[in-house]
Amino acid sequence: MDPKLEKWKEIEFNVDLPHAKYEVSNYGRIKSYSTRETGKIIKGSNVNGYQAIMVRFDKRITQSYYVHRLVAESFIPKxxxxxxxVTHLDYDKANNHLSNLKWVSERELADHNNKNPKVLKKRITGYKLTESDVRVIKKMLKNEKTRYSQIARQFGITHTQLNRIRKGHNWGHVTIDE
Incomplete structure (x- = not known):
């Protein structure tokens, strides 16, 4: 981090703050001027993985601001x-550097989040049967003495599902050895 390349801009709030002033840098750092002339770098807090600062407007009203939004509002035109x-291009919520942020629409945000390698894709579950179960069912179907309702009850499936297996509509790729 080269201090010569770091640029600071005053944060514009909707409410006037007579007792304090805050600045945001293109590196994603926040400086508070409430106690010192030179300002003090503040760390803020972590809200759902995002760096945030709390700004007190009077004795009872406190508002939190995400640092990545403050950087984008100050340095990136829409x-x-x-x-x-505002999205993090490298998916790292802690990296609030100007080069890592981008304004996006709701659709672009959804597309970006779908590509996030850190999010584990949900495994599709819920199969009542395994391939070995289907092999057993298909063998039982070959025996003409076995009732369909008995097979369905034994494996916890419906009569309709059993017919779909018999006709090859479902689990058609599973074959039995003769």
């Missing part, structure tokens, strides 16, 4: 009005 979200 391309259009649909861009209301």
């Amino acid at each position: 391309d259009n009005d649909n861009q209301v979200y």
